Each structure stands twice: as C-alpha cells, then as structure tokens.
Amino acid sequence: MHVQISDLCFDYSSSKTPTVSDFSLHMQEGEIVSILGESGSGKSTILRLIAGLETPKKGCIQVGDRAFCQGDGVYLPVEKRGLGMVFQDYALFPHMTVEANIMFGLKRWKRAERKQRAAEMLELIHMEDFRKRYPYELSGGQQQRVALARALAPKPSLLLLDEPFSNLDAHLQQRIRDELRNTIKHTGTTTIFVTHDEEDARVLADRVVMVEKGAVKQVGRPCDILKETFRGQTAHVEA
C-alpha cells in the first residue's frame, strides 16, 4: 500500500468533541480518493493532519516508505514531507509570476532543471503563454491550474486538494473537473481530495470515503455508494 493512515485522532483545544476520531485510510499508488462530507465534518482537518499543518493526538501516517508520524516519536515537519497541496483559495504567491510560483517548490533542483520542469508543467496545464503573468492577471480557472501545477512540479508522493472547485463558477466546474482528472491521471499522482459536493466525488474519484463527525461512515466506489441521480453525466465523463 502506498498510503497508510491508521487511527488518526485530533481535537482542537477549543472544542469538547474530537474533530477527527480513528480515521484510517489505505491507498494504492496512483489512486484518487475523495473525502466527502458536510462542512464541519472534520474533512479539511484530516487533510491538514496528513499535510502536517496540524499535529495529530495519535495515529500513524505513512506514505511510500516514509513514516510521517508514528507512535515512537517520529514526526516529520510539513516541509520535509514532500507532498503537494492545492488550497481552497489557491494561495498563489501574489508577488511572484506564474513561473516563479511553479518553481518555488523546486529549491533543491539545478537552475536549468527547474526551468525545464516549469516549462513542462506549463505545457501540462496549457498555459505556456502565461509564464510571466502575475496571479491577479489570471482568471479563477487559470489560477487553479497554476496552483495544481505548483503542487505537482516537485513530483509529490501524494497530492492533497482542499475543495478544489468551491471558488469556481458553476459553469466552469464541469470542464475543470475533467481537466483536473486528466492532468492528475497523466502524472499518475496519488491524490486525496476533500469536497462537500457529491458530483465532484463522482467525476474525479476512484474511491469515496464519506466522513461524518470526524469518523469514517462509508467507503466504496462512487458508483456504488453515491445516489444514482447523476448517472447520465458520469457515463458521459467515462466515455
């Protein structure tokens, strides 16, 4: 198993009930898993725990052959985990160009390689002409693609997406979902994404984990556990 998360527990000091309790998830390499839940279900916290932005109270996280956290005091700080993360509002650095944003995570690479990689990523997201633009000069959809490219550029062992479509216009979502899935599948990156939208999960995920009150409620293939209403659209995407 490429990703092994077991018995993850966490609570914010301000709340009495645990935010995340005994969350476990195992993933194969290249798999796309969606964590689906209402707002306040603890799904974003799970993502932040995996990323290392919060420290779990207990539990193990292992990705590839590296342990992120384990009972015996092993705790890898966020910057050492080699993950990619796309934030809900993208968090593109406003003072850097598109290219500089994408190259930001490649600090240990040689200069020529960095340029090369940035060019590859820009090609992947079809934005070669936007290399020197600044984030504020881009549309919402373009910003999202740059954020994805930035996260994928260092070849992360695991990609985390936090509500990737919540900031996009509804009519864009369909197209961008397809694009996103193609890009991720193209790079073969193992991906976890968090959403409250069943349609996102249906289109993007190989597997869906439904969470409620910080605990896993149901796991399965989207076609098995999600309601049938949008079947037609799913078929269209898979075709």
Add this chain to the structure above:
Amino acid sequence: MKIKGRVPTTVSGWGALALFSVLLLVLPSSFLVIRIFQPASENWEHIREYMLQNYMMDTLLLAFWTGLFSVAIGTALAWIVSAYDFPFRGTLKWALLMPLAIPPYIGAYTYHGMLNYTGVIQVTLRDHFDTEVSQRYFDIMNMPGAVFIFTIFLYPYIYAITRAFFARQATSLVENARVLGSGPVRTFLYVVVPVARGAIVAGVTLVVLEVLNDYGVVSYFGIQTFSTAIFQTWFAFGDLDAAIKLAGILMGIVLVLLLLEKFLRGRRQFSYSNTKVSPLKPQSLKGWQKWLTVAFTGSIFCLGFVIPVAQLTYWSVLTYEDIFSETFLTLIRNSALAAGTAALGVVVIAVVIANFTRMAKGVVPAVTSRLTVLGYSIPGAVIAVGVISFFIYLDEKLAALYDLTGASSALVLSTSLIMLLFAYIIRFMAVGYNSIEAGFDKIGMKFTEASRTLGMGWTETFLRVDLKMIRPAVFSGFILVFVDILKELPLTLILRPFNFETLASMAYRYASDERIQEAALSSMFIVLVSGIAMFIFHILIEKEPN
C-alpha cells in the same frame, strides 16, 4: 501510540529571539518597580510634604478637562462628517485630522507667540484699531490655555477612531432610530453616543496618555505635572531615587486609567462586523444649518491647523536666512539618524515578535504580544528614568571591562546615543508592532502553509514569502514610528547625549529662550514631514476597499 506535542526547533529559535527582545523591552520598567521601594531621600520627604499634592491636582485637572473637551469636539465632528452632507465635506473629512501633525508643544509656543504683547493680534489691534486690551485676556500660559492647546491638537484621536466606527457600524441602528421617529439630537445622544462608547473611550484614552506623556507644553506654560516634576527632580536635584518614586506614582495613574478604560468600554460589544454593513447615507443640510456646520467644522480646522501653520510659515520666512545653515543641516541629520535607526530597530523586533506570536499558540505568545505594546502607555519621563537607571547599572557592571579597554570614562553606555535609541524603541514599539501584526493578520496563514507544503522551513518561508508579503505593513510601520520619533520631546530632552540636538529639542530650546521666531523653521520641518506622512496614509486608507 501517542504523539507528543512537539515544538519544531525553528519555532523555538524564533521564540528564543522574540522572548529575548521582549525581556529587553520590559527590563527598564521592571527596574523601576524594584527601585521604587528603596528608602527615601531627604528630597523625597520635601517633595511629598509640599509638592506632591500640587503635581497630582494639576495632572488630573489637565487630563480631565482635556479629555472632556476632546470627547465633545471629536465625537461631534465625527458625527457631523459621517451623517450630514454640506459644502467642503470631502475636504474637511481629512482636514480635521491634520491638527495631529502639529505636536502640542509647537502649537503651544506658536499660540503664545501670536497672543503676547508683540504678537500679531495685539500689534494689529494697536496699529490699526488703536485699541489697547488688558494683557490678561491674552494670557494662555495657564491651565485653561493648556487645556485649549491639548484639546485642539489632540481631539483628532477621538475624531478618527469614532468616525471609522460610524462608517462601519452605525448605519442600521441610526436608520432604525430615524424610522422610529427620533430626531437628529435624540438620535445622536441616545443611539449614536452609547453605541460608539467603546470607540470614544479608546480615543480619549489615547488623548489622556498623550497629556500624561507631555513635557513640552506644561513646562513651557509653567504647570506642575508629574512629567515636569520628574524632570526637575532629576535635573535640578540630581536625585534619581526621588524621580523614580514620582515615576512610580505616574505609572500608577496610567494603570488606573487603563483599568478605567476596560471598565468603561464594558463587556457589551456593539459589533456587527459579521453582516455586510453599508455606510451611512449622509443627509443634505439646508439654509442656515448648512452654513453653521461649515463655520463650526471650518473654525476647528483653522484653529488646529491653518492658523498655527500660517504663523510658523511667516516666522520661518523671517528667520530663514539666519537659521538655515550648517547647524540646521546637522539638526536634520541628527533627527533623521536617530529616528531612522530607532524605527529600523522597532520594525525588526516587531517582525520577530509578531512572527513568533502567529506561529506559536498558547499563553506565552499572548503575553509576549501584550508586553510588547506596553511601552506606548508609559509616559516618556517614566521610560527615561527607567532607561537611565538601567544603563547606569549596566555601566557599573561593565566598569571592569571599561578599565581593561582603557576607556576614558566610567559612564560609556549611559552617555551614548544607544540609550536614547533604546528608549525610543521601547516607547514606540507598539506603533510598529500593531502595523506589522495587522499586516500578518491580513495575509493570514495560507501562503505560509502553501510554502511549507512545498518544502520550505519556517525561516525560509519567512524570508521568501511572509516578509515579501508584509512589506507594505513593515514600510508603514517604519514611517509611523519615524514620524513619531521626529516629534518626540521628553525622551529626547532627558536622554540625548551631550551636544546632540535634534529638530525637536532645538525648537523647544529656542522657544523656552523666548526666541520663538527662531524655533519656527525646525517646527515647520517637523510639521511638514508628519503632515505629508499623515496625508499619504489617509489616502491609502481611503483607497482600501475595506
């Protein structure tokens, strides 16, 4: 399988740096607390017996009346400008802030110079109207005069805070009151003022702190407050211990004031910031009401800015040739050097502490943050006494080292510019810190977290992302502190090294030698720089969407 709550080593590195800075900032004040309880000297007995009551009375009277009048003028102006439309409203909205560009001590001797026997008013009356009026009508060097000076130059604190509050918060309440049939006066007294209580109290606290901090006005007018008393005890009697005791009492007054503020603000929060609030729609004024409003707001602006600036300009032109020389350039250089270095120190320390308090959670960072801004409520004379005793102590401890290096004097640190800069940093830390903390709040944590997921540590993230993004906040913090130091008087007067004069100290020296016209050029320079800075900031704030 429990995971221990580990603090990453970099965070503890930042923490150590931040805690060390805070320790330096509070050390002089803690020195005072320790030394307050030392046995009293003969001077102290004398002061306590014959003078303490006067100091107390004058200080409290001054603070009380200034506070009262500032609240009346500041709140009324804020309401008029927010709720009504009248000619020149757009200009007056920012013009009414401008008196803040004139330090009260400069305003004090400017008004005195205008009103005295050879001043422009009496001369005009004599020469053109052949009228001789009794001198006592023109004497402002007394308690009411000081209250006038402080009120007219400090009310903008209340005006600014209250107006900002009206713009954000008052709309729905005021509109409701109007719908319910309440007229303008009733709405103002029963809805607006109670709702804005928090803002008004915050403003008047700043005003009173400025009054307690002041040395220039009261010493020029010969009013016996704690600030002047601390100066006299230290300079005239050379009695540091008695000065420390006075400083302790003054600190006590400040403490009571701050508690009073907390109490008066109350626990009820009138905050509607969650809902989207549209700004108040100003009502058009007609006829005599319109012109009365223009006359009232305009005359406050004239008294607080136009008249003193016109007078200073005239004097500057008169004395320009004598004053503008090599010496004057040295004054500018000294002022810029002192203000620039100290402001740099402030922003560097503020950035370190603010970055630590946002990274770490819990009690320690919260306390650190509170202690950092403490200096602003401590009057200059108190900080001065604290810093002096701290530096003399350091010199005593380092005496052996001085001997070793063959220094000519036993007092190295306590006669150096470092002491003054250190005091500036303590006093104006809050100004820089608030600006930088607001900058960090504005960008939030998301960019930091994005950078961290991309493999950057705390320090690298700070240098490559955070610092670049809070640059405007760092810059505005620097400018605000720079301007404040440029205007500062009490610390400069007590702590400056021998023969080190700044624009402010020189202006004060000229004025107290009754060479008021010669003081004008330095004063104009200070007013100009702080006026420009204020104007730019006003434009920046108005431009911002929120």
